[in-house]
Structure formats: C-alpha cells, structure tokens
Amino acid sequence: MLTHFLVSDDVDRSRAFYTEVLGGEALMDGEPTIVALANSWIIINTGGGPTDDKPSITLEAPHDLDRVSAFLNIRVADIAAVYADWSAKGAQSSPNRSIVARRSAATS
Numbered sequence: 001m002l003t004h005f006l007v008s009d010d011v012d013r014s015r016a017f018y019t020e021v022l023g024g025e026a027l028m029d030g031e032p033t034i035v036a037l038a039n040s041w042i043i044i045n046t047g048g049g050p051t052d053d054k055p056s057i058t059l060e061a062p063h064d065l066d067r068v069s070a071f072l073n074i075r076v077a078d079i080a081a082v083y084a085d086w087s088a089k090g091a092q093s094s095p096n097r098s099i100v101a102r103r104s105a106a107t108s
Contacts (some may be wrong), residue, residue, distance in 0.1 A: 002040040004072070007047045009061040014044045021089045022074070038074070 008014040015033045018024040024037035032045035047059040062068070076082045083093070 003043060004040060004070075005043045005045070007059045007061045008044050009046070011044050011046060017091070018042050018044070021086050021091045 006014065011031055011033050015026055015029065015035060018035040018037060019026050022037060024035040024042065026033065027036050027041070028034040032043050035042040035044065045059075047061055049058055050056060087093075
C-alpha cells in the first residue's frame with residue numbers, strides 16, 4: 001500500500017475533493033485526515049515548522065498553483081466520462097488540457 005502525505009491550508013476542503021469528487025473513503029477526519037483511495041491512503045494535514053527530529057524542515061501548502069512538486073496519476077477506462085463526472089462535481093483542470101484531450105482521443 002502506498003501512503004501519500006499532502007499539506008493543505010484547508011484540510012476539510014481537501015478531504016471533500018478526495019472523497020466527494022474522486023470517490024475515496026474518509027477513514028479519519030480532523031488533522032490529520034486519512035482518505036482511502038484505490039490501493040492507497042492519502043493523509044492530509046496542515047503544515048508546520050521544524051521538529052526536533054527534522055530541525056531544518058518546514059511543511060507548507062503550495063502557494064503558486066503553476067508550480068508543482070508532486071501529482072497523482074489515476075488510471076481510468078474512459079477519461080472523457082471521468083473528466084465530465086469530476087467536472088460536474090466541481091473539479092477543475094489546468095488551463096492546458098492537451099494531455100486530457102490526447103488521452104480522450106486515444107480511448108475513443
């Protein structure tokens with residue numbers, strides 16, 4: 001099983017995305033929140049300053065949405081249908097949808 005830790009400024013909103021849009025199951029609410037999704041767990045918590053065991057590390061949520069350091073790939077059978085479903089549930093894609101468009105064309 002893979003566990004992915006995400007830092008969020010809004011843990012409740014992040015939980016709602018992973019449960020209501022992506023279909024995960026909340027196993028634990030609060031800080032941290034744990035969501036079971038496919039064969040993995042997503043742990044969502046707020047950031048924080050250095051700790052005794054990591055004195056030079058600070059966890060913080062991303063602030064520039066045009067810069068990323070991680071992403072999830074979720075394989076689906078029909079990307080166009082999933083895109084429509086998730087969009088209807090409030091998910092937003094990046095302005096450049098060329099990858100989604102190519103995948104849609106490849107699966108039709």
